[in-house]
Amino acid sequence: MTAAESAVETIQREMTAFARRARASAGRMHPELSLVSYTLLGHLEERGGCRATDLATHYALDKSTVSRQVGALERTGLIERRLAPDDARVQVLHLTDAGQEILAQVTRSRRAAFRERLADWPEDDLIRFAAYLERYNAGASGGTE
Numbered sequence: 001m002t003a004a005e006s007a008v009e010t011i012q013r014e015m016t017a018f019a020r021r022a023r024a025s026a027g028r029m030h031p032e033l034s035l036v037s038y039t040l041l042g043h044l045e046e047r048g049g050c051r052a053t054d055l056a057t058h059y060a061l062d063k064s065t066v067s068r069q070v071g072a073l074e075r076t077g078l079i080e081r082r083l084a085p086d087d088a089r090v091q092v093l094h095l096t097d098a099g100q101e102i103l104a105q106v107t108r109s110r111r112a113a114f115r116e117r118l119a120d121w122p123e124d125d126l127i128r129f130a131a132y133l134e135r136y137n138a139g140a141s142g143g144t145e
Contacts, residue, residue, distance in 0.1 A: 025113065032076060033106055036069055041078060041095060041103045049082070049094040078102060 001009075023035045033041075040055060047054075056066040070093060073079040078099035084090035095103065118126060 025110075033102060037073060037078075038103070038106055040066075040069055040073065041099055042107075044079065044093055044095050045100065045103055049092045051090060051092055055093070073099070 039059070043055060043058065044050060052066050052070050053063065055061070055070070056063045059066075070079065074081070077096055079093050080096050081091040082094055084092050121129075
């Protein structure tokens with residue numbers, strides 16, 4: 001195995017461990033908010049609302065999967081459907097005040113956890129790591145790897 005192949009294997013293993021840790025920590029941040037729910041709420045906030053089909057397309061998820069997640073978020077009062085201003089046939093998902101509040105709370109907790117985990121890293125390492133993650137994610141075509 002070449003050094004590059006070995007590095008790719010290490011990256012894959014470490015990214016998998018990171019994803020597992022992220023899923024596990026999501027429940028500790030807010031018991032009723034899964035990592036998927038947190039991600040969907042974040043996307044809705046960032047976009048100022050969108051259709052469920054847009055969520056499915058963006059995350060390369062099956063529409064039924066998104067429908068279940070959206071239903072759960074609606075039942076807990078974190079999102080609501082509104083008619084699109086330009087087309088009354090289209091329903092757009094938006095965060096409720098409670099959804100915005102919980103998203104902000106979990107975001108603060110996640111940021112604090114990252115700050116704590118990276119507290120001992122030199123600034124140059126943090127800057128390089130951030131740039132590498134941006135570069136890696138810029139090449140993502142959607143969906144999971």
